[in-house]
Amino acid sequence: MKRTPRRTWPSTVIGILLLAVMLFPVYWMVDASLQPTGNALRAGWFPSHPDLSGYATALRDQGRNLVTSLVVALGSVVFSLALAVPAAYALARFTLRGADLVLLGVLVAQTVPGIAVADALYSAYGDLGLVDSRLGLILADSTAGVPFAIIILRSSMRNIPREIIEAARVDGAGRLRVLGRVVLPLSVNTLVTAAVFTFLFSWSDFLFALTLTTTGDVQPVTLGIYQYLGAHTDRWNAVMATAVLASIPSAVLLALAQRHITAGATDGAVT
Template sequence: MKKAPSRGRLSTAVAVLLLALMLFPVYWTVNASLQPAGGTLPTGWFPRHPDFGGYATALRDQGGNLVTSLVVALGSVVLSLALAAPAAYALARFPGRGTDLVLFGVLLSQMVPGIVVADALYGAYNDLGLLNSHLGLVLADSTAGVPFAVILLRSSMRGIPREIIEAARVDGAGELRVFRCVVLPLSTNSLITAALFTFLFAWSDLLFALTLTTTEQVRPITLGLYQYIGAHTNHWNAIMATAVLASVPAAVLLVVAQRHVAAGATSGAVT
């Protein structure tokens, strides 16, 4: 067998080194979360005597915030897809003179700084009574998910062969049934991709949570961790354990859905 060229070995070594550098903060966070409580973290390379007290403290203090983040993120996914899928189908299958203008408006909405949106929403929420509510955070986080989902789904739906849709219409399917039974199943990868990124947008949000919530009743995990650092600087193991717990849902979803994400991103980039 031929030996691998030295150039290939060098590329592999560089890739492994870069991967180790990127994953080191994750390793250090997990390692620090298993240390005893204290104001400092005298961590070694490995926790010789793992202490899970930080995780017990994190679950006790931040368990409700994790549930809040989960509710808000899932609500944002449902709302974003419910709005974006029909809009994307309409833009893909019924183009008109205003289609380009609508798409330009969708793109423009993603360029608006988040703090501008948050300030505008605060005044509206104050009048509508939506401050400190799950619904308010769902609506706010959907402002990032809907434009992204519309752009991705429209590109995917434009790639569906027109013959398939025409065949369904010949069989007597109406527009709504074509959309529900033909277009959505064929756009599964793009739907999963849009859902995943919308979930990540909402799960990692701090700006809307910091602006639109003022009580502990509705507090996402990002805001809980942000305030946890100032209040519990003598419990770094609990802070790191909270960071690990907050990373688990996103990491699990990325691993589970990576095949669909790769296919969905590719289908959205071809047209």
Template structure:
């Protein structure tokens, strides 16, 4: 009877140690961003005298790149959900032929290496004039967001009771009205889950940004940090401050939406 509490305490200690190890890089990133300009290795373990000059430099040099990433990420989320939601509803509730074949095709798109897609898009974008444009990056990043959103939303919509949809149809609502007024409100958790992961995919994208942009006109923050390291290796506080600013939106979204994400991920597996 006394071994169970000891095992529980040991598990707690091991868990705390593992979490501390995993979060240490995040702590060091924040700590380094608050150190004076210069070699980060000379900084202390705790910023007793925080210096925010690195954030001022980061906002001055990388503020436009952060805005670019935000615009591209939000655009990719809107496009991905706009295409995936009706497609998922059709695959879940409409008598569509070859559903298994369509789903297999959606899964196959997730297995194609990103560099293959990026190379193919570069040739097409060069002919269409979409290089170095917001629209080009939004379309490219949506190639990963749309299939993932379809899988998540279809899994959830399959569990919506057909009685609800049939009741709406009996009241005279068409398929579009039923989808807009009944299915979408019920699928809020799944929509938030798909939107969040699509935002994370796009915000952290480096491959498409590197391949499909050749100038500084449209440059996401991931590519900005890559170029920033080479140009400002003696200003590690500014580099780390840029990393903190780039991590903040995703961290905030995960904290705010974690309840919806957990509900949307689990509900699709429960019947």
């Protein structure tokens, strides 16, 4: 048996240095959020006397925006999967005329610049009354989540052995029951992957938020931070505290779903 070569200490040192460089902005963000009010460039390397006033200000000023971002992101996940699951199942398991053209259209949708979609949606939203609404942002953010979810779910569902589906059909299960009781449980890793990335698309969206909202009534946290910088450039502890709070949901979600994402990325590879 061949022995696995041991990692030498130079490679370990290089790995640690690269990791430190990548994580340094995160450390600086947390450090600056715990400093007293003032210029972030004057902050020390370690908050010897942590000050939580920045978090109090962030929660007071941006708490509503954080809730809006959470509602929009979760709504986009639900809406995207509600459309993508049956569409992917039909493209994967049914013999449909023009299915290749539909899949090509889904792929092309991924290449359309976001600003073009935002401009088109703004014109339509003006007639539908969806400007400055959470529903409007959910629909807009789903334009990125739906194509991505269809692509990876279709590939995953195609890899399910046909014998399993045929056995369920022989037992009397209808198509919807096969989808809900057989296909979806076998595609759970890809479902989680699609849900997580759709959540991240929506949570980090700035373009649609900037284009489709004109007042402060409905404002995601990304837009709140952008406007916060212009209004409170001398209160960097509050700005960084908002950034920390905005990073927590994504970090927690990725940590919890890491195992599913690793498996789902392989299951949903385009074939």
